[in-house]
Amino acid sequence: MKNLEVNGRRYRWMSEPLVVVCVDGCEYDYLTEAARSGSAPFIAKLLAGGSAFQGDCVVPSFTNPNNLSIVTGAPPAVHGICGNYFYDREADAEVMMNDPKYLRAGTILAAFSKAGAKVAVVTAKDKLRKLLGHKLDGICFSSEKAAEATVAENGIDKVVDLVGMPVPSVYSAELSEFVFAAGVKLLETRRPDLMYLSTTDYIQHKFAPGTEGANRFYAMMDRYLAKMDAMGAVIALTADHGMNAKTKADGSPNVIYLQDAIDGWIGKGHARVILPITDPYVVHHGALGSFATVYVEGVDRTKVAERLERLEGIELVLDNAAACKRFELPPDRVGDLVVVSTRHVVLGTSASRHDLSGLDAPLRSHGGVSEQTVPLLFNRRAVEMPSRRLRNFDILDIALNHLESRAAVTAAAE
Ligand SMILES: [Zn+2]
Numbered sequence: 001m002k003n004l005e006v007n008g009r010r011y012r013w014m015s016e017p018l019v020v021v022c023v024d025g026c027e028y029d030y031l032t033e034a035a036r037s038g039s040a041p042f043i044a045k046l047l048a049g050g051s052a053f054q055g056d057c058v059v060p061s062f063t064n065p066n067n068l069s070i071v072t073g074a075p076p077a078v079h080g081i082c083g084n085y086f087y088d089r090e091a092d093a094e095v096m097m098n099d100p101k102y103l104r105a106g107t108i109l110a111a112f113s114k115a116g117a118k119v120a121v122v123t124a125k126d127k128l129r130k131l132l133g134h135k136l137d138g139i140c141f142s143s144e145k146a147a148e149a150t151v152a153e154n155g156i157d158k159v160v161d162l163v164g165m166p167v168p169s170v171y172s173a174e175l176s177e178f179v180f181a182a183g184v185k186l187l188e189t190r191r192p193d194l195m196y197l198s199t200t201d202y203i204q205h206k207f208a209p210g211t212e213g214a215n216r217f218y219a220m221m222d223r224y225l226a227k228m229d230a231m232g233a234v235i236a237l238t239a240d241h242g243m244n245a246k247t248k249a250d251g252s253p254n255v256i257y258l259q260d261a262i263d264g265w266i267g268k269g270h271a272r273v274i275l276p277i278t279d280p281y282v283v284h285h286g287a288l289g290s291f292a293t294v295y296v297e298g299v300d301r302t303k304v305a306e307r308l309e310r311l312e313g314i315e316l317v318l319d320n321a322a323a324c325k326r327f328e329l330p331p332d333r334v335g336d337l338v339v340v341s342t343r344h345v346v347l348g349t350s351a352s353r354h355d356l357s358g359l360d361a362p363l364r365s366h367g368g369v370s371e372q373t374v375p376l377l378f379n380r381r382a383v384e385m386p387s388r389r390l391r392n393f394d395i396l397d398i399a400l401n402h403l404e405s406r407a408a409v410t411a412a413a414e
Contacts, residue, residue, distance in 0.1 A: 006111045007074045011400045014117070017233045018194050018399055019183060022070055022392075023221070024063060024124070024176070025201030025366060026239035028054055028375045033210035034218030042226035043218065043377075046237075051378040051403075055390030057241045059327045059340070060291035061371040062277055064098065066240035067128055067198055069393035071107040075328030080104035081131065083276020086333040087295055094274065097333070098127050100134040104330070108396050109196055113137040117193040120155075122182045124175045124200035127279060132196065139186065143178035144170050162189070173203050173217050180224035187231050195233075204243045206361045235379040236399035238392045242371035246288065246346045246363045253356060253363040256313050256341060258292055259349040265307055266299045273349045274335060277367055286356045288346035289367030290315075293323075293335035301336050308337070313345035315369060343370035380404055 002013040023030075035044035046052055058069045058076060060083055068081040076082040080102055088095050109132070113119040119138035123129050126142040133140030139155040146159040147167050160167060163182045168174030176199035183197045199221075207213035229235055248254045259273040277289035296304055301319070308317045316339070323338035324331045341347050346365050348354050374392050380403040386394070 002115075004108075004111055004115055006108045007072055007078055007105050009073050009397060011073075011108060011112075011396060014193050014234070014400060015405045017187065017191055017231075019187070019228050019233045019235050020070070020194075020196050020395055020399060021225070021235065021237045022067055022196070022198040023237060023239050024199045025204030025241060025243040026375060027204070027209055027242040027244075027371075028373060029209035030204065030214055030218060031375055031377070034215050034222070037210070037215050039215045039219035040222035042222045042229065046235075046377045046379055049379075049381075051380065051382045053376040053382075053385075053390055054373055055238070055376050055392055055394065056372045057239065057374045057392045059369055059372060060276055060289070061241035061366045061368060062289065062291070063201070063240050064128060064131065066392060067123075068103070068107075068131055069391075070238065070240070070395055071109050071132055071196060072105045073108055073393050073396055074105055075391075075393065077324065077328040077330055078105050080330050080333065082329045082333050083274075084127075084279040085274055085276050087272060087274050087335065089295070096279075098131060098279075100130050103131060103134055107132070107134060107136070109133075109194065110135040110137075112194050118190065119194045119196075120186050120190070120192040121196045121198075122179045122186070123198040124179050125170065128198060132198065139190075139192070141182075143168060143175045143182070146178065146182075162186075171202055173220070175200050175202065176217070177220055177224075180221060184224055184227050184231075187228055187233060198240075201243065201366075205364050208245065208364070229379050234399060234403060234405075235377075236395050237375065237377040238395045239374040240392070241366045242373055243364050243366050244343050244370055246290070246344055246365045251362045253286070253288060253359070254313070254345045255288055255348045255351075255354075256311060256345060257348045257351045258294065258308075258339060259353075260351060261311065262294065262304060262308075263350075266304065270299045271296050271304065272335070273347075275347065275349060277365075286354050286359055286363070288348055288354065288363065289365050290341040290346055290370065291367035292339045292347040294337040294339060295335040296337065305337055308339055313342050314339060315342045316340040340368045343368070378403055
C-alpha cells in the first residue's frame with residue numbers, strides 16, 4: 001500500500017475516509033460527563049469501546065501550537081508555531097504568528113493533497129485557516145468567514161448554502177456546530193479522503209465538564225459524529241488542550257500580573273512579558289492563560305527566576321534552554337524565561353493592560369502543564385499501539401497506522 005513520509009514519520013494511505021476532529025479545550029472529563037449524563041450516546045460507545053486513550057498536548061497548551069502539531073505530526077520545535085505571539089528581538093516588535101511564513105514544516109494534510117488525496121479542512125475561527133491550509137490543494141475554510149469562501153482562495157464556494165446554517169457569531173457554540181455540519185455535508189457531497197475539523201473553545205471557557213451548558217455542546221457534537229460514523233468514516237478525535245477554572249474563592253480571576261511584579265523588583269524597562277495566548281479574540285479569556293515567556297535585559301535573569309519561583313501560584317520557571325528542551329519549543333521564539341502557573345492560576349502582564357469587562361462567567365482558561373491531558377478517541381479498534389507516552393500529535397499516526405479497518409474486521413468475521 002502507498003505510504004507517505006512527512007516530517008520524518010510514515011503514514012499509510014487511508015482505506016476509508018478519515019475525519020480527524022480537534023475539539024478545542026476538550027478536557028477528558030467533558031466526554032465522560034456527557035456520556036454519563038446520557039446526552040452523548042455515540043461518545044459513550046467510543047469511550048466504552050476500548051479505543052479511548054489519554055495523551056499529552058504541547059505546552060504552551062494553546063490552540064495554534066497544538067493544531068499545528070496535530071497536522072504536522074511534530075512538536076513546535078519542528079513546525080515553529082509556539083503561540084499566537086512572539087517577540088521578534090531583531091525587529092524589536094511583538095508579532096503575531098498566524099501567518100504561514102512562520103511555519104517551518106509542511107503539514108500532513110498538504111502532503112496527502114499533493115499525493116492525490118481529496119483533503120478538506122474546516123476550522124471555526126479564521127485565525128487558524130491560513131496555517132492549516134498552507135500549501136493545501138483542496139478545501140479549506142472557516143465558519144467565521146464561510147460566507148466569503150471562494151474557489152480560488154478556499155477551494156469551494158457557496159458554503160453557507162451547502163451547510164444550510166447561517167454564519168454564526170464568532171463567540172458562540174454555533175461557530176463549532178457549523179464546523180461539524182459542514183463536515184457532514186462535505187462527507188455527503190464530496191467524500192474527502194482526509195478531513196480535519198477544528199472547533200473553538202467558547203463553550204469550554206464558560207462551562208465546566210458535566211454542566212448543562214457543556215453537555216448540550218457535546219450532545220450536538222455527538223449527533224454529527226454519529227452521522228459521520230454511519231456514513232462509513234473513520235473518526236479520530238483529540239483536543240488541542242484541556243481547560244481549568246482559574247478563579248479565587250470569590251469567583252474573581254486568580255491572576256499573577258508578571259510585568260507589574262517584575263517591574264516592582266528590578267524597575268521598568270528591563271523585562272518584557274509576552275503572553276502567547278493573546279490574539280484578536282480575547283473576550284472569553286481576557287488574554288489570561290497559564291503560560292508566559294519573559295525577555296530580560298541588563299539584569300541577572302537567574303535572580304528574576306528565583307523571585308518568580310517563590311511566588312504562590314507559580315508551578316515552573318525555566319530558562320530558555322530548559323524550557324525548549326522539556327516542551328520541544330523553538331528557542332528563537334521563546335524568551336529568556338518561561339513561566340507556568342498552577343492549575344487554578346493565570347498569568348497577566350500589567351493589570352492595566354487586561355480588559356476583563358468581557359468576562360461574563362468565572363474565568364476558565366489553559367496554557368499550562370495542568371491542561372496537558374487530552375483525549376484520543378477512535379471509532380475503530382486500535383492495534384499494536386505505541387508503548388510510549390501518547391501525544392495529541394500522534395492522532396494521524398494512530399488513525400492511519402494503528403487502526404483496523406472496518407473491511408478487515410468484516411472479512412475476518414466471515
Ligand atoms: Zn484551544
